[in-house]
Amino acid sequence: MHFAFSEDQTLLRDTVRDVLAKECAPEVVRRVWTGSNEERVPVWGTLAENGFVGMAASEAAGGMSMSEVDLALVLEEAGYAALPGPIVESALAGLPLLEQLSAGTPHAAWVERVVSGEATLGLYFERQSLALHAPLADLLLVVRGDALYAVPRAEAGLVAQTAVDRATSVATLDYKPSPAHLVARGAAAQVAIQLAYERAALGNACVMVGLARRMLDLAVAYAKDREQFGKPIGAQQAVQHHLANAAGRIAFAQPVVYRAAWALANRDRAGGESRREAELAVSMAKIYAEEAARFVAKVALQVHGAIGYTIECDLHFFMKRVWTLAPFYGTAAVHRARIGAHIL
Amino acid sequence: MKILVPIKRVADPDNANKVKVSGDGTQVTSEGLEWKMNPFDEWSLEAALRLTEDGAKKTRTGEVVLVTIGPKDAAQTVRTGLSMGAERGILVEANDQELDSNMVAQILKAIVDKEKPDLVVMGKQTVDGDSNVAGTVLAELLGWPLANYAMSLATDDDGKTLTVKRELDTGVSTIKVTGPAVITTSDRILKPESVKNGVTPADFKYPEAEGGRYASLKGIMAAKKKPIDEVTAASLGATPQKTLSYLKFELPAARSGQTTFVESVEELVQKLKSDAKVL
Numbered sequence: 170m171h172f173a174f175s176e177d178q179t180l181l182r183d184t185v186r187d188v189l190a191k192e193c194a195p196e197v198v199r200r201v202w203t204g205s206n207e208e209r210v211p212v213w214g215t216l217a218e219n220g221f222v223g224m225a226a227s228e229a230a231g232g233m234s235m236s237e238v239d240l241a242l243v244l245e246e247a248g249y250a251a252l253p254g255p256i257v258e259s260a261l262a263g264l265p266l267l268e269q270l271s272a273g274t275p276h277a278a279w280v281e282r283v284v285s286g287e288a289t290l291g292l293y294f295e296r297q298s299l300a301l302h303a304p305l306a307d308l309l310l311v312v313r314g315d316a317l318y319a320v321p322r323a324e325a326g327l328v329a330q331t332a333v334d335r336a337t338s339v340a341t342l343d344y345k346p347s348p349a350h351l352v353a354r355g356a357a358a359q360v361a362i363q364l365a366y367e368r369a370a371l372g373n374a375c376v377m378v379g380l381a382r383r384m385l386d387l388a389v390a391y392a393k394d395r396e397q398f399g400k401p402i403g404a405q406q407a408v409q410h411h412l413a414n415a416a417g418r419i420a421f422a423q424p425v426v427y428r429a430a431w432a433l434a435n436r437d438r439a440g441g442e443s444r445r446e447a448e449l450a451v452s453m454a455k456i457y458a459e460e461a462a463r464f465v466a467k468v469a470l471q472v473h474g475a476i477g478y479t480i481e482c483d484l485h486f487f488m489k490r491v492w493t494l495a496p497f498y499g500t501a502a503v504h505r506a507r508i509g510a511h512i513l
Numbered sequence: 514m515k516i517l518v519p520i521k522r523v524a525d526p527d528n529a530n531k532v533k534v535s536g537d538g539t540q541v542t543s544e545g546l547e548w549k550m551n552p553f554d555e556w557s558l559e560a561a562l563r564l565t566e567d568g569a570k571k572t573r574t575g576e577v578v579l580v581t582i583g584p585k586d587a588a589q590t591v592r593t594g595l596s597m598g599a600e601r602g603i604l605v606e607a608n609d610q611e612l613d614s615n616m617v618a619q620i621l622k623a624i625v626d627k628e629k630p631d632l633v634v635m636g637k638q639t640v641d642g643d644s645n646v647a648g649t650v651l652a653e654l655l656g657w658p659l660a661n662y663a664m665s666l667a668t669d670d671d672g673k674t675l676t677v678k679r680e681l682d683t684g685v686s687t688i689k690v691t692g693p694a695v696i697t698t699s700d701r702i703l704k705p706e707s708v709k710n711g712v713t714p715a716d717f718k719y720p721e722a723e724g725g726r727y728a729s730l731k732g733i734m735a736a737k738k739k740p741i742d743e744v745t746a747a748s749l750g751a752t753p754q755k756t757l758s759y760l761k762f763e764l765p766a767a768r769s770g771q772t773t774f775v776e777s778v779e780e781l782v783q784k785l786k787s788d789a790k791v792l
Binding site: 177181183187191215218219221224233235 | 592593596727728729730731733734736737
């Protein structure tokens, strides 16, 4: 078996990388941070127009029915650019969930709006204390027991909160379920909701890997540039070892995340056994990616010294994004417990 | 309208710091380099796509054929162009190190003889060789009109005649060209209203862009099915002869990074003479 991304998948990654490098450079993230960006979610229109937001939707809905493997590299690039906005929730986790469960209901009209980039999605599972990106999402998919509700933002009872990453919006939710918002309920809905949770955790892991890669690149560039004792600090063995450890963490996390994407994309190949394997793979991916990103953030900050934490230095966008996103869709501790429950 | 667009892969100019010269100084080594379509070629491809579409309806009205000359893996660069919207590609197998601009022009002539395009639209130069020669030599070999450094193109008869604005050091030269012709483009060809084809509504504006259009997801998927013909110079009946050899490459000297402040013009002139030795 050949485990590698296809030519199309790498071309897709390169294209998204190019789009984000041009249209979501750190100065754009800085403008979002300070609230002065013209677009609510930068670069969203370009991503949607070129089909990247609706990748996972069916062809009938304007998408390409693409799998978790196809989306993994795209989301990694979103992390690398610190793309503000609900890309995991809209592109990977929420859109297929909404399309699957809303068929034949008035809520189905939202699918096309999300694919076209006109609307964005937020996700709120019962285990969450905060709704990630909710103040930016046009429609919140709210899970209550075995039911899914599609709630327009204005009706969700949102109370905006301040995250350590000012480019990421979060909110608490004071929502009383309404029959008008009910999309689906029951056993089939529960299966779809569980799959959306796995996808959200996987997407979060992909973004973490991208963030870790960017922080390492920034730290390496700084180590080559910053001179102390008459030479670049990167010439010092102690700094090299720190950076090498960071590179090692990323190299270990990446294949675990890709494996989870593959396992999730092929979850039905052997019935219950492969679905269980996919859940385990997703948990491992979330653990490895989150811990790698936290580790690289620490190393990158050490390499930069105090300037790394200042608002003028780009590093803090990526570092604080890690700290903000890490608790969502299961912390490393939650996923460890899930693996424990599976193997004991 | 059928347009032939020659494209070349070059070392990613954003990673120019990775460019290395071989130990004997006779060539630039390609190890560890990431390849990218020559930016000038990407812009000429964008111009060709705009000439052969209805920009408002996003429908194709003509054909763009890409051609590259290089090793087999240069097909990836062609695939990138196909995903942007070109119809098909041609790969002429060759070794990068054994080519010069003259040979490229001779091979392109053989392709033109076979394909019979209405126009050849190409970048005015590549960012690696910076020769700015191949387009001019190709026009000479074909006996076709040449409009180089094009910053805008307008046609209303499917490319049979074109009004071309050329960007020169002395200003802008506006010329009328009767096709078939060779056109080389500058970066200003990307301006929102630089290309008019008589099909796209006259008031339509393309978005401001630093490069060619992005490959859409559908474009990437469609590119898989588009053909890339693999040929050789010999199979085209061409026997290009190399006329240029590079004797030596060397990297520019590292800059000191020092800044010297001076109090007067006299002192500046003195320093330029004594320290910088440029006067």
